[in-house]
Each structure stands twice: as structure tokens, then as C-alpha cells.
Amino acid sequence: MGGHTYTLSQSTYTECILEPLSLPESPDGGAAVESCPYVPCIFCEECYLLAEQNQLLKHMIIEHKLVIADMKLVADFRRYILYWKKRFAEQPITDFCSVIKTNSEAPLEEQENYFLLCDVLPEDRLLREQLQQKRLREILEQQQRERYDISFRSMCMFCDQEFTGNRSVLLNHMAREHAFNIGLPDNIVNCCEFLAVLQEKLDNLQCLYCEKVFRDKNTLKDHMRKKQHRRINAKNKEYDKFYIINYLEFGKSWEEVQSEDDRELLDNLEEDWSDWEEHPVCAVCLFCEQQADTTEKLYLHMQKSHGFDFPKIKSEHGLNFYQQVKLVNFIRREIHHCRCYNCQKKFQSKGELISHMEKTKHITLLPARSTWDQPQYYFPTYENDTLLCTLSDSEDLITEDQREDIPVVSEDISSLKALKESSVLNQLLSEENKSQKKF
Secondary structure, eight states: OOOOOOOOOHHHHHHHHHSOOOOOOOTTOHHHHHHOOEEEOSSSSOEEEGGGHHHHHHHHHHHHOEEESOGGGOSOHHHHHHHHHHHHHHSOGGGTSEEEEESTTSOGGGOEEEEEEOTTSHHHHHHHHHHHHHHHHHHHHHHHHHHHOOOEEEEOTTTOOEEEEOHHHHHHHHHHHHOOOOOOGGGBSSHHHHHHHHHHHHHTTBOTTTOOBOSSHHHHHHHHHHTTOOSOOTTOGGGGGGBGGGGTSTTOOHHHHHHHHHHHHHHHSOSOOTTOOOOOOOEEOSSSSOEESSHHHHHHHHHHHHOOOHHHHHHHHTOOHHHHHHHHHHHHHHHHTTBOTTTOOBOSSHHHHHHHHHHTTGGGOOOOHHHHOSGGGGSOSSTTOTHHHHOOOOGGGOOTTTOOOOOOOOSSOSOHHHHHHTOHHHHHHHHHHHHHHHO
């Protein structure tokens, strides 16, 4: 049974936001519809919890031969059922539903008639559209209240710091301090419920991304940090109701809406790439304004013009990628301040500084590693420093003497006793005891 889908026009959304329309109250009264957690069968007195709507649909198919098409496109299940319960009580079901005959070639007594209710019927389609408009209006109103609400109060899920005022303060804190980003505050609705759902998962020692359950809180925290799982699982449909995008076209997830947008962009792209020209990215010397379109040329220039052999320094000191980044940013900052990074003497101009460093050979002598191997030098001195993008890891430059056998311990340690027995600390203690006995 293929259902019929429809798309609301842009004017519909404009009306929803700017000119809210009031739906007629349901036959049983609006307050009762909102508060009652049960949904009755259209034909009999059977009732089911709203969360058990699939059971009710199954009951109506088996007991009453009624099939409702595209239920995922119905924004308010309870109001939809109550509306048709009233209408079926007023007129015969055949006035609204198509009749589907099964076993049509079998004897008459073995044939069964099923009734299909779908949006081909104008009355059903109008009802679905009205319910969708009402749902969208309610969600936008709720989001608007949350945007300007200053009574928000909640604890951070990662550092137990309490935040009050507006929800954006907490969401921005978690994104900035804990790299946990669930989206822009203006794209989220029912934020308190959303945070409660996430907090409950963490309380149950469940990873928010892979949803694996761990034995204790510390193991969970280590797992989420090491695996970079401080994010939610986008495939989990439980989170869909907390994002505005999922209400724009009911029955479509954010992925479907986004894929349609992507297809439109791809359709507009020109397929002829013959005139494409890639411009080389130039990196700038650490000590002067000289530029080069390859790292090899730049390194050669720094070696011949300034006596600074970057590949050799990288090899001799066994610098990994992150240490190279910090070293480059450190040198850039010192040169920017016209300060010799070896003797710390300051000069009036960059030219005087470079002349001093080349004459005294200070340019080839790096200061102690503790001076430049600092977290502050992870951040680039110049935001458009292309040289940082061309650095490569130096694992292949590390000699065998520099390599160390570093034990890797898995997250789930099966035998803590075995780990203690093989610990490096035991070896150090054993050697210390032997040396003491000699004296």
C-alpha cells in the first residue's frame, strides 16, 4: 500500500509563524485530549497508551480491518484518531475509505474486505495538514520561550558546574570547554528534556555515541575522551524530537532534508572542470619575507640564507608533528617580538635581530626544550601560516636508539593483578633494592 506524501508550501510556514491559526477543538474537548495518556480504538472501547500506538494500529487491522496509510506523517496521533472516531460514528466507513478485497479469486465466504484510510481523501489530507501546522506552531512557540527564558538552571554533565540564566550559557560551555557540541541553541527545542535524556544515559554508564555500557564512571570518561565519543549518535531517532529541522516536513528526518538540500546544490554545479586552475600555496620563511611553493624549496632557502637546517633539527631532536608545530609557533613569536630566542636580547628591528642571530650562530642553537615545548605554542602566531599545514610527522626519522617500547593498556583490563606484576615500577623497585643491598 503505497502512501501519498505532500509538501507544505513556504507560505504555509509564513502563516504558521506570523499568523497563528486556531484549530477547532476536538469532539471530546481540548483539555481532555492534551491530558489523557490513552488513545481509544476508532470502532470499540479498547484503549491503548499513546506510546503503544503501533499496538492500536495492529488491533484495528486485525479486529476491524482498517488500515491507515502513512501514519508517520500524522503530527498528532491522538487528535487524528479522535477525529475519525467521531466521523465514523456519523457516517458509514465506506464514505471515507477505499475497499480492498483479499482472496478475490477464492469462494465468497473466504474473501475479506479491508478499508484503507489515506490522504487521497481530501478531508484526511486537510486534517493532516492542520495537525502539522498546529504542531509546528507549538514547537516554534516553545523554542521562542526557551530562547528568552532566563530561569534556566542545570549542571554541566562533565564538570558538575552549575549554570543559571539562559540555556545557551551551558550549551556553549560544554562545546567550548568539553568539546561536546549538540548543536546551536537556536536549533534545539525542549532543551531541558534533551539534557535530562543525555544525563540519564551517562548516569547509566552509557557512551552517548557508540551507546556501549561500561562498568564504572572513570572507564566511561576515559573511553569517551580517547575515542572522541563526546558527541551524540546522529542515527539515534530518540534525539530527533529535540531538533527544529525535524518538524519542518513531518515524516522526514534531518538527514533526508539535508540530503535534498545537497542534491539541489549538486544539480546547480557546473560539470565542466576543464578551466580549473589550482594556485600553489606559498609558505613564508621563519626569518625573512621569502616565500616558496614547496617545503623543500623553503627549507633549502633557510639553510643557505640563514644557516637554519629545519630537517636536521627535526631529525636530531626526534620531533613529532605537534612538537614541530610548537617550535615553529615559538620561533615565529620570538621573531615577531624582535627577540633572539637563544640569548633573549631584544632589537629595534627584525633586520638587526636576524643579523645578530646569524653573526653569533644563535639562529642554529635552540633553547632548552622546556622553553618552547609548551601548550601555548599549539596556537599559531599568524593565522595564515601555511608552513604549519606542510609539516609531517617524524616517526621515520627517529633512530632505533631513540625508540622505546611503550606498553599499551586496553580500556577494559581483565586482570589488574597481572598488570601490577608486569608494571615498570616493580622493575625499578627491584633494581633499587639490589643497589641498596650492595651497600
